Amino acid sequence: MRIIFGFLSGLVFGIGLLLSGMANPAKVLNFLDVFGAWDPSLAFVMGGASVTAFVGYRMSWRRHSPALMAEFDVPSATHIDAPLLTGAALFGIGWGIGGFCPGPAWTALPMAAPGTLVFVPAMLIGIFAGRRMK
Amino acid sequence: MLPVTPTEFTPWSALGGGVLIGLSAVMVMALFGRIAGIVGITAGAATASDRDWRIAFIAGLVAAPLLWWLASGGFPAQTVSARLPEMAVAGLLVGAGTALGSGCTSGHGVCGLARLSGRSLVAVVVFMAFAALTVFVLRHVIGGAA
Numbered sequence: 671m672r673i674i675f676g677f678l679s680g681l682v683f684g685i686g687l688l689l690s691g692m693a694n695p696a697k698v699l700n701f702l703d704v705f706g707a708w709d710p711s712l713a714f715v716m717g718g719a720s721v722t723a724f725v726g727y728r729m730s731w732r733r734h735s736p737a738l739m740a741e742f743d744v745p746s747a748t749h750i751d752a753p754l755l756t757g758a759a760l761f762g763i764g765w766g767i768g769g770f771c772p773g774p775a776w777t778a779l780p781m782a783a784p785g786t787l788v789f790v791p792a793m794l795i796g797i798f799a800g801r802r803m804k
Numbered sequence: 805m806l807p808v809t810p811t812e813f814t815p816w817s818a819l820g821g822g823v824l825i826g827l828s829a830v831m832v833m834a835l836f837g838r839i840a841g842i843v844g845i846t847a848g849a850a851t852a853s854d855r856d857w858r859i860a861f862i863a864g865l866v867a868a869p870l871l872w873w874l875a876s877g878g879f880p881a882q883t884v885s886a887r888l889p890e891m892a893v894a895g896l897l898v899g900a901g902t903a904l905g906s907g908c909t910s911g912h913g914v915c916g917l918a919r920l921s922g923r924s925l926v927a928v929v930v931f932m933a934f935a936a937l938t939v940f941v942l943r944h945v946i947g948g949a950a
Contacts, residue, residue, distance in 0.1 A: 672835075672836070672854075672856050672857040672860070673856050673857060673860040674860070675831070675835050675836075675857070675860075676836070676856065676857030676858065676859075676860030676861045676864065677860040677861065677863055677864040677867070678831070678864060679828050679831040679832050679835065679840070679857075679861055679864060680828070680860065680861035680862060680863060680864020680865040680866075680867075680868075681864035681865070681867055681868055681871065682824055682827055682828040682831065682864075683824070683825055683828035683829075683840065683861075683864070683865055683868075683910075684864060684865040684866070684867065684868025684869070685821075685824055685868050685871065685872065686821045686822065686823070686824030686825035686826075686827070686828060687821065687825065687865075687868070688821070688868055688869060688872055688880045689817050689820055689821035689824060689880075690817060690818045690820070690821020690822055690824075690825065691811070691814060691817065691818060691821065692821065692825075693869075693880070693882065694811070694880070694881060694882045694883060695882075695883060695884050695885065696809035696811055696882075696883035697811045699808075699939055700808070700809075700810070700811045702932075702935050702936045702938075702939040703808075703936075703939045703940070703943055704936055704940075705940060705944060706808065706939075706940075706943055706944060707808050707810055707811070709811045709812070709813055710813060710815075711811075711813055711814045711815060711817075711818040712818060713818075714815045714818035714819040714822060715818045715819070715821055715822035715825065716822065716909075716913060716914070716917075717819070717822060718818070718819040718820070718821070718822025718823045718825075718826060719822040719823070719825040719826040719829065719913075719914040720826065720913070720914050720917040720918045721826065721918075722822070722823050722825075722826025722827055722829075722830065723826040723829040723830055723833075723914055723915060723917075723918035724917075724918040724920075726826065726827070726829070726830030726833070726834070727829075727830065727833055727918050727919065729830075729834075730830060730833045730834040731833075733834075735837065736833065736834060736835055736836055736837030736838075737834060737835045738835045738836055738857070739835075739836050739837045739838075739854070741837060742833075742837035742838075743837055743838055744837075744838075744839060744919065745839060745906070745916075745921070747906075747923060748921075748922060748923055749923070750922075750923060750926050753904050753905060753906070754905050754906065754923060754926065754927055755905075755926070755927075755930055756901075756904060756905070757900075757901045757902065757903070757904030757905020757906065757927075758901065758905045758912070758926075758927040758928075758930035758931040758934070759901070759930055759931070759934045760897050760900055760901030760904065760905075761897065761898055761901030761902045761905060761908060761931045761934075762901070762930065762931035762932065762933065762934025762935040762937075762938065763897050763901070763934050763935070763938045764893070764894045764895070764896070764897025764898035764899075764901055765894075765898060765909075765931065765935040765938075766934065766935040766936070766937070766938025766939045766942070767890055767891075767893060767894040767897070767938060767942065768885065768890065768891050768894025768895065768898065769884070769885070769894075770884075770894065770895075770898065771842075771898060771902075771908050771909040771910075772842040772843045772846060772898065772899075772902060772908045772909075772910070773842040773865060773908070773909070773910050775895070775898070776842065776846075776862055776865040776866055777865050777866065777868050777869060778869070778882065778884070779866050780866060780867075780869050780870055781869055781879050781882055783882065783884035784884075784886060784888060785884035785885050785886060785887070785888065785891040786884050786891075788888045788891045788892050788895065789884075789891045789892070789894060789895040789898075790895065791895070792891070792892045792893075792894070792895025792896045792899065793895040793896070793898050793899035794846075794899060795895075795896060795899060796895060796896040796897065796898060796899020796900035796901075796903065797843060797846060797847055797899040797900070797902070797903045798899075798903075799896075799899070799900050799903070800899060800900035800901065800902065800903025800904040801847060801903045801904075803900070803903075803904050804903070804904055804906075
């Protein structure tokens, strides 16, 4: 069950990324290019996603535990520290260069653009390195 | 970063796609009790005790364009930079930055904002600012695009 529903959750996420344009780096870079070829579409992605999650989370938390696991495991950290700020800044620079964040990079993989095939392994190396830096 | 590929303003498909992404985040919370942060799921797929659903989730992410292709007979429009050294640097920075900062656009953006996390809000403002600044420098300072 966990594997089936894990797969379905990923599939819905991926279809959402494709439909929204998040998996198209040209669209992401134009969203970020406020003083140039600005395409504000992606603000609607973030809005639609976070409002849906805001409502759905509150409905989910009415239950004592999630359907397929023993308990909820939600981040509890509240401090603003150097790893958070440094990490967010490094991520922003990388996102601005390539137009891919992690989810869209995974979803773009089977479309096999050469840039994607280079980006994804580099991202995995970066994740490994970043976790060791923490 | 040249040439710049023009894109159309598509608010409705962006909104619809966003609702699906939010729905997936709700599924992950209701079923597994976790944040649908892609970097966290990816890192956990290698090491966490609950690897099974994480690996399946990534398989679902990767399968999405194949389902799209079966339904419509083609892949959605996509333009990825052909400059491979640039994409390698971008991948390293995205991976390292999101691992160090404990979240990406989904973890801090969608899920963090939905939880009203102040830490996530700060992360979102910082990465959006640095991303926009990077595009500005590459396109308008170094690149000289209109």
